[in-house]
Amino acid sequence: MADDKLRQELLYMVRLTSKYDFSRMEVVEGILRLENERQILGSVFGKRFKTRIFDIAAGQAVDETCVICGQHADNKVICQHCLSTIGESDYAKNKIKTKENDKKPRIPDFKKLIDKIKSISKQDKTKEEIKEKVHDRISLGRVKRYVKGVLVFCLTLILFIQIWILGLWFTIPDYNPTEEARVSSNQVVPVESADDAYAQLLLDFPEEEGYTVTYSREDADYVGRFLLNPGDCCLEIEDNLTDEERYDYFFKEDVYVFYISYLEENTGKVGIAEVNHAGSILIEGSFNDGRRTDSFYKFR
Numbered sequence: 001m002a003d004d005k006l007r008q009e010l011l012y013m014v015r016l017t018s019k020y021d022f023s024r025m026e027v028v029e030g031i032l033r034l035e036n037e038r039q040i041l042g043s044v045f046g047k048r049f050k051t052r053i054f055d056i057a058a059g060q061a062v063d064e065t066c067v068i069c070g071q072h073a074d075n076k077v078i079c080q081h082c083l084s085t086i087g088e089s090d091y092a093k094n095k096i097k098t099k100e101n102d103k104k105p106r107i108p109d110f111k112k113l114i115d116k117i118k119s120i121s122k123q124d125k126t127k128e129e130i131k132e133k134v135h136d137r138i139s140l141g142r143v144k145r146y147v148k149g150v151l152v153f154c155l156t157l158i159l160f161i162q163i164w165i166l167g168l169w170f171t172i173p174d175y176n177p178t179e180e181a182r183v184s185s186n187q188v189v190p191v192e193s194a195d196d197a198y199a200q201l202l203l204d205f206p207e208e209e210g211y212t213v214t215y216s217r218e219d220a221d222y223v224g225r226f227l228l229n230p231g232d233c234c235l236e237i238e239d240n241l242t243d244e245e246r247y248d249y250f251f252k253e254d255v256y257v258f259y260i261s262y263l264e265e266n267t268g269k270v271g272i273a274e275v276n277h278a279g280s281i282l283i284e285g286s287f288n289d290g291r292r293t294d295s296f297y298k299f300r
């Protein structure tokens with residue numbers, strides 16, 4: 001058994017020597033690491049072999065003798081004679097046969113091992129890079145999703161606000177509807193004094209209904225205004241007069257001027273009334289909602 005172990009050990013050394021370049025430290029390190037696990041090179045030859053290949057890899061000066069027979073060795077480890085004797089022995093051939101039958105390499109392929117170690121460390125690196133990239137992508141995706149959510153929320157909110165405003169717009173009541181001009185239902189009666197005019201006005205704006213009629217002054221206004229049809233707006237008519245019509249229209253006549261007011265809890269109306277001697281009446285003010293309050297209307 002001990003014999004067999006030594007032969008196995010020598011064959012192992014021969015194979016390593018013919019296969020590897022011991023000047024490369026990574027190769028020698030690989031061999032020695034594996035040797036630590038398996039403890040194959042336990043004999044004096046094995047120990048010498050390990051020291052020799054380590055010295056070669058480290059670049060130290062070594063005596064160029066064969067670690068097995070002590071003769072000169074060109075490769076500084078095992079001489080050609082030992083290599084061929086051991087490598088071509090019946091034992092070695094048997095081992096090769098067994099190996100072929102097993103299809104399991106006894107001698108580990110250090111080159112492959114080294115490449116594997118390298119690729120594993122590379123893989124680790126790329127794995128970490130991928131992890132980081134994936135992490136970046138995930139957080140970017142999260143931010144995108146978040147922004148999209150906020151955007152959708154804002155747009156929806158704006159839509160609802162618009163709908164709400166539209167609804168409000170439709171529900172706003174028409175607070176100031178345009179009404180037909182108010183006209184008097186009383187007959188035109190000539191007046192000779194302010195008191196007569198006052199009495200006529202009270203027919204249309206009675207105190208018992210809440211109106212207050214106050215005499216202001218005597219004044220003068222355009223003749224044409226008192227000749228309009230009831231309900232006509234003086235300014236509108238005057239804008240469209242021809243030159244000839246203007247000539248007759250803008251003479252002046254004396255009028256009595258009164259203030260009229262009407263106050264309720266939620267409503268206030270104020271205005272001016274003018275009465276000429278013929279008894280025609282013009283009114284101006286907020287008696288007629290939605291119409292122009294800066295112009296006289298023919299009232300009676």
Ligand SMILES: [Zn+2]
Binds near residue numbers: 068081
């Ligand atoms: Zn030798």
